Amino acid sequence: MNDRNPTFAELDRDGAIEEAAAKAGINRSQFLRRSAFAGGGLIIGGLPIAFSLAQGTSKGDVDILNYALTLEYLEAAFYKEANSGSALSGKLATFAEVVGAHEDAHVEALKKALGSAAVAEPKFDFKGTTSDSKMFAATAMVLEDTGVRAYQGAAGLIKATAILEAAISIHPVEARHASWIAHIIADGGSSPSPAPEAFNPAADMETILAEVAATGFISTESGATPSSPSSGTPSVAG
């Protein structure tokens, strides 16, 4: 890999990480029980469940949805920037177009579900990673692997069944993306493996936000962390 590739392991210590982690801490409740949630089974806007927030949606679930939305904003903006440039061709261009459309769909579904409780889109700075095909591919793999770990880590904390169903309809799609880009990078070789482990690792919100903060891709903190409305019931979308 190119030394200039941004990796989430490059921790910076400017305080942004701590701030994000502190905000994530509000959701470190343990062993939340998932409760039954009326209204599964419909298809709204391509999302295979009735996925608008309903009365009684827990603050924890709203936080998780906004956390997912923030990651999806990040991914969608990354592919949008890549697709608007001219660095990609062939398999990488196809990948960026298909996956970018998926991330856009995830953003729209999550925004629709959250309604007025949705966090605003942050400003991004991808630091030139979308204008070089190798850096694009390496960054895309990191982003997708991160998405898989994030959804997987959050799933067990979701209370409402309908929201869990939504999360696990996105989780395997992120895994497909991650596998796909690894296979493109491997180019017939064995590394990186599209499926490196028998059990995919998970990560919690605090970890993921720290990794995202370390990239420096989020250039404004506005809306970038799951600091959802702290009072009142989220409005019902759609």
Added chain:
Amino acid sequence: MSNPPDPRAIDRVDPDGVLREGAEALQSARVGQTRSQLFRRGGVLAGAGLAVGAIPIGFAIGQGGLPGGDIKILNYALTLEYLEAAFYAEAIKKGELKGEEAMFAEVVGAHETTHVEALKKVLGGKAVKAPKVDFKDATGKGKFLATAIVLEDTGVSAYQGQAPLIETTEVLATAGAILAVEARHAAWARDIAGDNPAPDAFEMPMDMQAVLDAVEATGFLKG
């Protein structure tokens, strides 16, 4: 900050530490702990995939006390994993695959065998037996990849369909860990075949009956 996972529990099932990293990931998913060092791709890929018989920590905890519904789901998952594992074992044994298809079969076959062993270990005496299978010519060069795509896509939909029904947190965490891997397999096979690796923005679940009907329709299961 959070406490680290209890290392003794891991050592019980993973004395060599081979699966430690993956196990800690599952543990962190369960109790919300930070394991930032887990953010390394590929460092344990061969070891974890081939650690047959070792099971993630979060998964072992429920042994002996699982609800009946979870046992049913685990046995259903085990049946699908038996089918997948047998498929790849036969394809490898037959020896007709070359290049990327052969590599795919080796890696994915090892994963499915790991899933089988993990599920059997958790279920203990309640585990269903491996079904008799007949893959006809599907494990040969001409049909292997198309069959693998169907099996893996079905596996994704099957785990996705069951996850919301799972009662035990540890079982849900492991189902999620396997769900993502089946999705990686499916995308990998599709990309080798020149199909769209990720055809939809949202994955569609299948319920147990739909999956079992689809499996029965293949004729791969005998008795």
